[in-house]
Every structure is written in structure tokens, then in C-alpha cells.
Amino acid sequence: xxxxxxxxxxxxxxxxxxxxxxxxxxxxxxxxxWYRQDPGLGLRQIYYSMNVExxxxxDVPEGYKVSRKEKRNFxxxxxxxxxxxxxxxxxxxxxxxxxxxxxxxxxxxLTVV
Amino acid sequence: xxxxxxxxxMESNEEEPVHLPCNHSTISGTDYIxxxxxxxxxxxxxxxxxxxxxxxxxxxxxxIAEDRKSSxxxxxxATLRDAAVYYCILRGAGGTSYGKLTFGQGTIxxxxx
Numbered sequence: 001x002x003x004x005x006x007x008x009x010x011x012x013x014x015x016x017x018x019x020x021x022x023x024x025x026x027x028x029x030x031x032x033x034w035y036r037q038d039p040g041l042g043l044r045q046i047y048y049s050m051n052v053e054x055x056x057x058x059d060v061p062e063g064y065k066v067s068r069k070e071k072r073n074f075x076x077x078x079x080x081x082x083x084x085x086x087x088x089x090x091x092x093x094x095x096x097x098x099x100x101x102x103x104x105x106x107x108x109x110l111t112v113v
Numbered sequence: 114x115x116x117x118x119x120x121x122x123m124e125s126n127e128e129e130p131v132h133l134p135c136n137h138s139t140i141s142g143t144d145y146i147x148x149x150x151x152x153x154x155x156x157x158x159x160x161x162x163x164x165x166x167x168x169x170x171x172x173x174x175x176x177i178a179e180d181r182k183s184s185x186x187x188x189x190x191a192t193l194r195d196a197a198v199y200y201c202i203l204r205g206a207g208g209t210s211y212g213k214l215t216f217g218q219g220t221i222x223x224x225x226x
Contacts (some may be wrong), residue, residue: 015208056212056213098144098205103159
């Protein structure tokens, strides 16, 4: 089944403790992206990647890192999480170009205390 | 980024058609119009997209104005499962223009039995 898989689904952590949220897709998509979703603010793009080793900032990249060492994986790294990064996170992938729809993962609910 | 404007909310009765409007007056000639929906507690789901011509698929129809400054997502017979937040977004065709995506607030669709 074609899908985007995020892990973990739920995570509670403490301020300052580095964490990684994994994202993997099995559709051989070149493009991948991370979003966060907060009440009243909607979906905001954090980072995106056009292909392996090619990443760029979205609208809210501060406090996050990403890497794209292989096509299928696009992990989101929080080096020193803070409470304002408590949010619902979504990973998405697509073929290259505007003529393709996104496939989203099921989300990771992160709480930083 | 070209932006989209949607009504905050709409209501419909079950088994009636629903027309969800979207304005995108600053759309560029190569932007694709995409629609997604997000059911409660789930990731966004691709619905349909188009460039100039009207489009149909098993989920919905997309009607695009001749000047492309607006579009309408049509659900032909709404069901309770169609209750969701619907997002209209613009995606560039290629190069780096399709990488950065902005989701608006979307339209909350309520379907009454």
C-alpha cells in the first residue's frame, strides 16, 4: 500500500532533550515536506526537500533541522525542543512538480513540557 | 506566494450537492489549483487538482473559472463522511516554485443528516 509513515504517533518529552521524528514513504517520491498544525494557525510548512541532499526552509523553520540522505526518508530533528514546539506534525510526499497531489502521513502529536 | 481565500464555514444537508468556493486572484499562469480535505484527527487527504479545464474524479469535481481567479469544489452528494476542513491551495508547476506551499485556514464543512 502506498503510504507515508511517521513515527512516533505520540511523543511527550522534556525541554532541551533532542528528538527525531521519522518519516518514510514507499512511493519513490522526489519531494517531501514537513508541516506543523496548531489551533487557529492552520498548517504551516517547516522544511521541504526537492530530492536527495536538497532541502529548503518553509515558513517556520526556526528550531528544526532536516536531512535527506536517501529518497525514502525525511526525518525532522528538534535539537533542543521547547514548549512552543508542542504541536501536531505532518509529513507529506509527492512526485516532482505542481501536477501531482501530496500524500500525507497520519501525524505525530508532540508535547514538550 | 499566491494566496487563496475561502469562506470560514459552510453547511449542507446529506445527499445534497455542495459547492465550496475559492478565490485566487493573484494566481500565476503555471499554478495548479489543488484541493485537500482533513477529517477530524487525520492527516490532510488529496481530493483533486486542475490547471485550466474542469476536472472530475471519484471524489469530486473541480470547476475553474475562465480567468482562473476562482474555482469551486463540487461534492455531488454530500455524506456525513464528507464533514471536514477543505483547503484550496496553489502549487507551482516546476523548478522551485512547487516546493513552498501555503495552506490557508480552509472551509469547515458541516453536513447535517
